[in-house]
Amino acid sequence: MRREAPTQDSEVPVLSGAALFVRKTAFDQVGGFDDNIFLYHEDDDITLRLRQQVGAAWFISEAQVMHQGGHSSGRSAAVAALKAWHMGRSLVYTTTKHRIRSAYRRAIWSALKQLLSPATIMSKRKFYKNRAFLQGVLSAHDDQGSGHQPCPYAIIQP
CATH class of the missing domain: 1.10.225 (NK-Lysin)
Known part of the structure; x- marks a missing residue:
């Protein structure tokens, strides 16, 4: 699903799994990640379930995440x-x-x-x-x- 980052704090339809913060109680309430989804769209799925069962999803413009380590899987x-x-x-x-x-x-x-x-x-x-x-x-x-x-x-x- 397409995403464009908002420029200010705002409610959004889905969140990126690259930096997704969820209360454990809410995560458990919706059953966590769906085991039938592998590699892509698991963030869309859990956000949609959280919105339906728990409440709104928010983009926070001041939040920052630093990625340390890791590597690319290649371009073959x-x-x-x-x-x-x-x-x-x-x-x-x-x-x-x-x-x-x-x-x-x-x-x-x-x-x-x-x-x-x-x-x-x-x-x-x-x-x-x-x-x-x-x-x-x-x-x-x-x-x-x-x-x-x-x-x-x-x-x-x-």
């Missing part, structure tokens, strides 16, 4: 495809779970637009990434997102 076509497959699958699962209108149709449209864009045609990495995103979307629809599924090895092989 295989890594991009693996991440994109999970992104597509998690997108359909989360939006369907929260009854967002036309969720699957929107995901298919987005995937096809990305796959058929000139930038994708010119880049092997983007082609594998966008093809895997479409395959993740289709995968979630095929089994109605009935749980976390490992990414098929064939998808990440360029």
Whole structure:
């Protein structure tokens, strides 16, 4: 789901999991993170459940988070495809779970637009990434997102 950071303290529809502060009682009340969501959109899901069961979500403009350590997972076509497959699958699962209108149709449209864009045609990495995103979307629809599924090895092989 798209996010733009507000410029002042304000109520927001979803929060970024990169810096998400939640009272433990509220976290427990909504059942914590959904085990069916892997890698992407878990922050959207928990924010939507918190808003529904606990109350508003707020962006605090003065809050700061410093990231210390860590490393990138790389930019290979295989890594991009693996991440994109999970992104597509998690997108359909989360939006369907929260009854967002036309969720699957929107995901298919987005995937096809990305796959058929000139930038994708010119880049092997983007082609594998966008093809895997479409395959993740289709995968979630095929089994109605009935749980976390490992990414098929064939998808990440360029």
